[in-house]
Amino acid sequence: xxxxxxxxxxxxxxxTTLAFGATAWAxxxxxxxxxxxxxxxxxxxxxxxxxxxxxxxxxxxPHPNYVVGWRTPTACATDYTSELxxxxxxxxxxxxxxxRGNFTEANPFTAGSGGTIYWCAYLINKATHxxxxxxxxxxxxxxxxxSxxxSxxxAP
Numbered sequence: 394x395x396x397x398x399x400x401x402x403x404x405x406x407x408x409t410t411l412a413f414g415a416t417a418w419a420x421x422x423x424x425x426x427x428x429x430x431x432x433x434x435x436x437x438x439x440x441x442x443x444x445x446x447x448x449x450x451x452x453x454x455p456h457p458n459y460v461v462g463w464r465t466p467t468a469c470a471t472d473y474t475s476e477l478x479x480x481x482x483x484x485x486x487x488x489x490x491x492x493r494g495n496f497t498e499a500n501p502f503t504a505g506s507g508g509t510i511y512w513c514a515y516l517i518n519k520a521t522h523x524x525x526x527x528x529x530x531x532x533x534x535x536x537x538x539x540s541x542x543x544s545x546x547x548a549p
Contacts, residue, residue: 433534
């Protein structure tokens, strides 16, 4: 009877796989956050950092409804609340938008005179500050020694 037991086990595995596959399909896309930008920008050069993703709205459940992001000279925190503590709550974000479903936001900047810069973005619930997704992008603004980041809305 070992052959029958094996066949029954395979059938159960196929049914389980199909059931999970159907569940994944029925629930739709998941929250996501992606950043694209330069690896380096020469002093005075214009560049754009693009933050995109998907904010899944589920009626009756906590969900992301806001994307926030900014440039900072320090590495990104793992969540929005920790980032606020690190940069200070008085810092104005370069990106702060209500989101639902697919979104893409492009932020233009002009490179300063040097330094490592981090773009930190968070997909959050604006009321609770709960982080649903966090993403960071590290790049260099190339220029003279001892200078900081360049211009842009909310430049540090």
